[in-house]
Amino acid sequence: MIKPIIPVLAGACVLLFGCSDSNDNNNISDPVALCAGTQVQPVRLFLQQLTSESVIVKWRGNADGGAEATSVCFGADMAALPASSETDATVTATGHSEVLLSGLEPDTTYYYSVGGAGAADAAHHFRTAPAAGELPADGNTRILILGDSGVAGKGSPDAGFVLEGGMKYVKNQGDEPVDLFLMLGDNAYNQGTDMEHQLAIFDVYPDLLSTTSLWPTIGNHEMGSFGISTTTSPNDYAIIGDGANGGPDPAPDSPMPYLNIFTLPANGEAGGLASGTEQYYSFDHGNVHIVSLDSQLAIRDADSRATMLQWLKDDLTANTMDWTIVIFHHPPYTMGSHDSDNDLGGIDQPIFAIREEFTPVFEEYGVDLAYAGHSHIYERSYYINGHTGLSATYNAATMAELNDSNLPATGQGDEAYTQIARNGMDDKVVYTVAGNGGQVTVTSPGFPHPANFFSELELGSVVIDVNDSRLEASFVDVDGAVLDSFVMTR
Ligand SMILES: [Fe+2]
Ligand SMILES: [Fe+2]
Structure with missing residues (x-):
């Protein structure tokens, strides 16, 4: 009560x-x-x-x-x-x-x-948060993003090093605290049990979690089964093996620990349109609108996918905030530990669904940035539109924002992106894979993906600083150094 x-x-x-x-x-x-x-x-x-x-x-x-x-x-x-x-x-x-x-x-x-x-x-x-649509008193909203960071559940200290690097950067950039903390899925390896959430989240980020609201999304490892589950309902959550790090949650709650641990705004409690499910949701923070999609469960079922897609369109239609960021787990453009040209016998089917059905909506409905994990690498795209096929179909001349030399603009220096692109439309998105929050592993044979400007096997986090006219997104390594960044203005 x-x-x-x-x-x-x-x-x-x-x-x-x-x-x-x-x-x-x-x-x-x-x-x-x-x-x-x-x-x-x-x-x-x-x-x-x-x-x-x-x-x-x-x-x-x-x-x-x-x-x-x-x-x-x-x-x-x-x-x-x-x-x-x-x-x-x-x-x-x-x-x-x-x-x-x-x-x-x-x-x-x-x-x-x-x-x-x-x-x-x-x-x-x-x-x-500031009042709806307003800037905070310090003029800047700071967002920290970690992907695939859940390695403490399997004994690795690297997520802690990534956090130290991110916090070092934050300290060096005016020491303004993090306003929003986003997690891109695979937050608790190997099977997303309650105990693994303790080891990989609550024991690793206690200072951040007691001062900053956490907004997560669902990765494949949140569904147990060592990440290979292709089921479509949280009720199918199951683990493989003896459950040394715990198992499904007890009834009457969902067996899926992620849904029991997090209290997410299914009913538009934090701005955004009610989704009716904690599996995907949206919210506002000041002048920023953030959407978290379910690329693990809802997306695998045709009816649920259509429902989520329609909700996304309705949510983005109603959105009036200055900036819009979408997070989900399965990246449309990657040549890291996952290959966006390969659906892995269905395990990575969501990569194709995101690319073919969701990226056109992001681009048509004013999304500015999209963040995914899953591939244990950092990859950042050009400012693109219309790339819904395999990597071989990428055409920079028709899909990317171009610079004065008709080459893809980098987003850096005098090639900073503008929310309204050169064609007069707000129809392009920068897609980032930040599955490097706890481990970096291997690249795929097609590496690097041609739609990506920057691709590197290096641990780190993403820090976004945004006000009413300028957004800067930085990839920060374990030493607090910026290895990639881009600017978008409006
Ligand atoms: Fe992962
Ligand atoms: Fe994953």
Whole structure:
């Protein structure tokens, strides 16, 4: 049950010993009662569905071995979280505690205590999204993207190194915090069990997850079966082998841990059009619209695919934000550890469905950038349109934005892309494969894909900085160095 709560306003006076107000005849008001609980450090703690007026705090367990927290207190003053903010958690069938904090002010930092203490520590805070269509006060929205990062579930430290590199870059670029954290699927190898989500996500990114809302998408490894499942329903989630890292989730929840762990906006809770399913969704953050598609389950069934495609068209038609980014797992143009000319006997059929049926919609309906993973490599395309066939059908002269020399424009320097392309249309997209968030493996025989400007087997993350007129997307390596970037203006 979620108690009704009294909103805490940005400038609200919540001092322990009362507040004075020169416009008020009562110079001394009553002391403000504080939350009286004890802060608990959960085993997993993360933020979901951050909007301009609300956020979901979700957790499980107590890292110190004591009782699990049952409520959250929050407020704009870290040292004084008012009792009126205390909100009880609901507990899900698979043992997560969840609280919706609502009535918040836009673009405002709040502090919180899981367990309902009267003060928070500096590690527990979040900043609400700007009002719809607006820029944040600092003028910039910063987005961190990781793909195929879930290797800690199989014993590799490399996802941690990728995060360190990304954070080093963030620090060097004005130290502005990450506003949005996107994951491109294969977030928890090998089989996307609950325990593997713990090892590969909650144990690897605790600082980021307690301060930044996470928005994921479904990869093939989220469906168990060592990533080779071709089934179309979450109810078919299954693992291969003895389940050393856990198995399906217990009834009555879905057997698919991804859907139980994440609380995603199926009903347009964060802007965007309601999809009716947590498998795919959209949301707004300030002036940015983001869509997460399901390229693993819904896309494999003709009826479900048609439903998702129509929802995408309707969502993008209703979208009025300055910038639009789409994320999904299966990349349309890759010659990394997966080959976008090869459907792998059906396992990689979604690569073809994305390319043939979805890229035309991205291009016609104003999408600016698309991010996928699956191939354990970084590959970034030119600014393209109309490439729905195999790699041999790519024709730079007709499909790419061209520079003054009639060569494909790079997106760099004086070849920066413009949202309205030279033909006067907003009909092109930059496609990036960023499946290099935890491992880089091999290239395919056709490497590099001709539609890609930059292709490299190098670990890293993507950081996007965006305001109302300029977007810059950077590929950052484990040392914090930028190996590729492009700029788009509008
Ligand atoms: Fe992967
Ligand atoms: Fe994958």
